[in-house]
Amino acid sequence: MKKVLIGAGLITLFSCSKKEDRSVNAAPPVKVEKQNRDSATAPPWISKNRDFLDKFPQIIPDTLRFRAPNYDDQDLGKKLTREEVQLFPNGLQLESFLDGGDFEAVGKFELDENTLGIVARMPGEYSFTALKLFFYDKKRDSFLPRHFELADKLGDAGYSEEIRSWLFWDTNKRLTAFTHVYTSVEKIDPVDAVRPSKTNDYYMVTLTPEKFDTVRVNAKTFAKMRHLLNQK
Template sequence: MKKLIAIFVVLSLISCKKEVPKTKIKKEKVPETKVWVSKNQKFLDQFKTVDFDTLKVYSAEDIYDEKFEYKGKLLNIADSIFFPKEISIFDMNKVDAYAVYKFDIDKNNLGLIARVGGEYDASSVKFFNYNKQKEIITDYRQLADFGGDAGDIWETKSWIFKNNQLFNFFVWEKFEHDNSVDEEPKLPNYKENHYFLLQFNNGKLDTISKNNEQLEKQFSKIIKK
């Protein structure tokens, strides 16, 4: 009798036990971040990725000095196809052009900095815009150069910086003539400074100011450095 009562109690407890509902866990899909890889990645990998607040771009008298920041990496013959036709990467049938830096401009554009042919050698440091969708260079501009001949001296240097989420380029071009090396008749000595402020917008560089007096005041601190 006691056994029957015990069994009845156990069965009663089991029947009264409530099932605890299982918590339903929603599996949300986390969107994958797509990493852009170019079909010309081998070419682009020759450029060193650079991150900066302000990047000074300049050339030098000794462009092959190992300590020269813009010495860069010698490009290959096959790389000539990526540059606009008017940009030659050859000198005396040999490649004389160098990949230096690359940096992201926006989701559609990649900035490249390369050193290519100037007046006499590869002294010209240029900015090239590489369009990620078209997979081609769509715009370019000289940012730095240095050279001289028969009393003439020319130098260009630039600074790249961000302003209101847009890349700006301040360009300083200097020209001067020293007549101490002139034969008769001597040309007059002179010095000239020209300033330009450019902005990268909608896939290209636009000149937003070339007011010498205003720009000289605005960028006086970096000009004096």
């Protein structure tokens, strides 16, 4: 069963300007001209999977919330074809969902000059209730292996779990997720020895294509982030 789980002074400036001008002028004119020409004529990046990527609207990770859709929710984004779904990284175990699935393009954003963040609706434990973040490498023109589950929910025999996240840039310009994991255990049968419980766990996850760093949220950080929990 699945667990889980954003002065020096004008005089000084003027006195330095002549020195700086001399330094620029001392550079070989041909070299400077060549750099400018190369920069001006650099072609824009065009993906071989352009039609696929164009389905994802631009989003801004500024405490943007991601909440798991219900299994019957429709139109979170444009539908992805069977062929497009196969562009995603291996290991997602999507085979049983490929026919008639609700794979949808939720959004994309620039992680850095070489990488796109891609959010897609994907199968969760039982149905299409998950929103997952992927990383698309522009140089390779393909997805990188790692992905992060932004949102999902499930319920089974008295156990339920819901994950929701907010994406933002931290003070060091790193992509970060504030993630809330809610779990509930209820007694179904009166003779069941299960003890009913409800838990709320909060995490900060620094997200890069190479690794995810996860820390449990302390009281000070939670006080700064708790207003996000009231978003409708």
